[in-house]
Structure formats: C-alpha cells, structure tokens
Amino acid sequence: MTSAPTLYDTIGGAAVLRELVDRFYDLMQLEGEFAGIHAMHPVPNDSSRDKLFMFLSGWMGGPDLYIERYGHPRLRARHLPYAIGTSERDQWLRAMAWAMEDVGIEESLRLRLMESFFQTADWMRNKAD
Numbered sequence: 001m002t003s004a005p006t007l008y009d010t011i012g013g014a015a016v017l018r019e020l021v022d023r024f025y026d027l028m029q030l031e032g033e034f035a036g037i038h039a040m041h042p043v044p045n046d047s048s049r050d051k052l053f054m055f056l057s058g059w060m061g062g063p064d065l066y067i068e069r070y071g072h073p074r075l076r077a078r079h080l081p082y083a084i085g086t087s088e089r090d091q092w093l094r095a096m097a098w099a100m101e102d103v104g105i106e107e108s109l110r111l112r113l114m115e116s117f118f119q120t121a122d123w124m125r126n127k128a129d
Contacts, residue, residue: 011105016103017056019103020056020105021056024052024099028041033094034091040088054069076126079126085125085126086125087129089125100114
C-alpha cells in the first residue's frame with residue numbers, strides 16, 4: 001500500500017521549496033508594496049529565510065526541520081511582538097502568491113496552498129485595523 005504524495009513531494013521537495021522561500025523574500029525586498037512586512041524582518045534576513053524554509057518543510061509533510069531545531073512553532077506567540085493587521089496579512093499572502101507563480105507551482109496547487117496560507121495568516125492578525 002503506497003501513501004499519497006505529500007505537498008512537499010508534490011511541489012518538488014527541498015530544492016523547489018528553497019526556491020519558493022528565496023523568491024518570497026526577494027520580492028519582499030524588491031517590491032515597495034511589501035514594505036510593511038519587509039520592515040518587520042531583520043537585515044540581512046537569512047535567518048528568516050531559513051526558518052520559513054524549515055517550517056514549511058514540515059508543514060508540507062517533508063522533514064520536520066523547524067521542530068527538530070526550535071521545537072513547536074508556536075506561530076502566533078512568536079509573531080505577537082509584530083503588529084499584524086489586514087494590510088500585513090494581505091502583503092504576506094500577495095508576496096507568497098507571486099513567489100509561487102514565479103517558481104512555477106501549478107495553479108490548482110497554488111490555490112490549495114493559498115487557502116491554507118490565508119487561514120494561518122488571518123489567524124496571525126493581532127492588531128485592529
């Protein structure tokens with residue numbers, strides 16, 4: 001009996017996931033529409049890139065790199081120091097949608113991922129608009 005492929009496998013594993021995360025952060029740095037969320041990240045943002053890569057690896061069914069290194073993600077708690085409202089949520093989602101398109105993730109998979117990303121990003125909001 002074979003198991004269904006994970007999202008991690010479906011997108012192309014570590015290489016494509018790394019490309020996606022790097023493109024996401026590159027867009028944040030290059031595009032003014034993402035200035036709000038870019039300002040929340042350290043410069044250089046290598047540690048943020050690595051943490052998102054590690055988190056998404058496990059979240060997509062690949063190796064649990066983030067948990068192995070840092071323990072439970074506690075996403076909301078770790079983001080509480082940052083004022084996250086609708087604008088920041090939408091910037092994050094737009095940057096991720098753009099990055100997924102740029103790295104060639106198939107449209108139906110992008111839509112599936114965006115639904116999940118929206119739920120998490122919306123849950124991260126911690127300031128009134």
